[in-house]
Amino acid sequence: MIKTSQYSTFIRIGFAALLLVAVAGCASAPKDPAARADYEKDNDPIEPFNRAMFAFNKQIDGMLLRPAAVVFREVLPEPVQDGVHNFLTNLRAPVVFANDVLQGEMDRAGNTAGRFVINTTVGVLGVWDAAAYMGIEGHTEDFGQTFAVWGVGEGFYLVLPFLGPSNPRDAVGVVAEFFLDPFNIIARNEDVEELILVRSVLTGVDFRARNLETIDELERTSLDYYVAVRSLYRQRRADAIRNGQADPEQPAPGITFQPGPSKSPADRKSARAE
């Protein structure tokens, strides 16, 4: 069981978040109809709150996560870093397997189960990705993706403290995973709940270390870092839910046409001159 003090912390954070929403109010929608259509597609009605949470997470990243990731990268030799990553990935295999099954993806479920058996044994508790060496590449799944496959919409964009970009559907998925992950259940039963936190922190540091330059570079080059991350999160999630299949509905240059006359700026200029 979770300690009561942990519960009250959660409640306090939740209350503070609600208060922030109330104070910050809602984002104002643009008046131009076309711009409004884009705004609605962004589906970010609590943008002021989300931006505040994003700024908070950026502070945490700058003070704790990024420095830890830099140390992780500089202190540990590359094979050890890979070992940590492989170990953490293998630890999540039961959750991936459950979601493969819940989505009816039996081939992928078999792949996940096979990898788990091989890597836990031949790969020494998952430290070595022996299955990938044998040509069996892995994939990830989570409850948010399963809900999506079942037809649940993502809802509005939501930035969670510490966890970052999300939405109500994926947030519920995170909570479901917290309670249903066999690792967490065992840790709670054996009264070693600290391991849950240790694993979460390690997963965060591993993720940040593996994406150190990519994330730094994204922040450096973005005109609006918040919007860049929001767009990346949406696109990555949509791709993960489709398991990498092409999306015929997504707008793209050359196939998306704006309402109104389809003329180049040069054409319009001469038309105006007439």
Next chain:
Amino acid sequence: MTSPVLLAIALRRLAVAIALVVVAAPAATAQQPATPKAFVEEMSSTALKQLTASDLTDAERVKRFRKLLVENFDVPVVGRFVLGVHWRQTSEAQFKEFLRLYEIYVAHNYAGLFKKYKGETIDILKEEESRNGTYLVFGRINQPSGPPIAMEVRVHKNDSSFKVLDLKIEGVSMPLTHRKQFASVISRSRNGVNGLISALRRATDRFEAETPSQ
């Protein structure tokens, strides 16, 4: 001046020129990649060859990236998509300046990826027809360690040669991400598209200043 003799010479020159064009044309088109897949294959290998040399300065890499971008991408169509609804309020002069800055912006954004080259290879797997006369070409970036990275390129034929419209890595589209960001910059600015142009100018000036030419 227009004596019949000169006219005859001019006509003969014109005839020779036409003959040259007609004869040369099939040879020229033969050099163009015949399929979207072949085009993306050629573009990928050229990019790897030109951008991954370790003795390249950062400034030279950016310069080469921009040249490859202009040669292989349909930059005006991409630019129009990236401006989204705001494209209609963009004048010819603004659009021209926007495209110039956007090219530099993209080059600085992505040239750095090739600096960290560790022996990745690119496999182009298949092509398929898509909407509005465009094609999707699917590829895979193989990393020396770690899982392969999915790549999806949308191309169309423009003036007898293929041009890239969209590039997706692991499901993330480069122009779509820019479109969202730029829309936000424009809506937060008092000066509309001009606000975006000045933001791009500030960013590219900063990138240029940060990029050593040695």
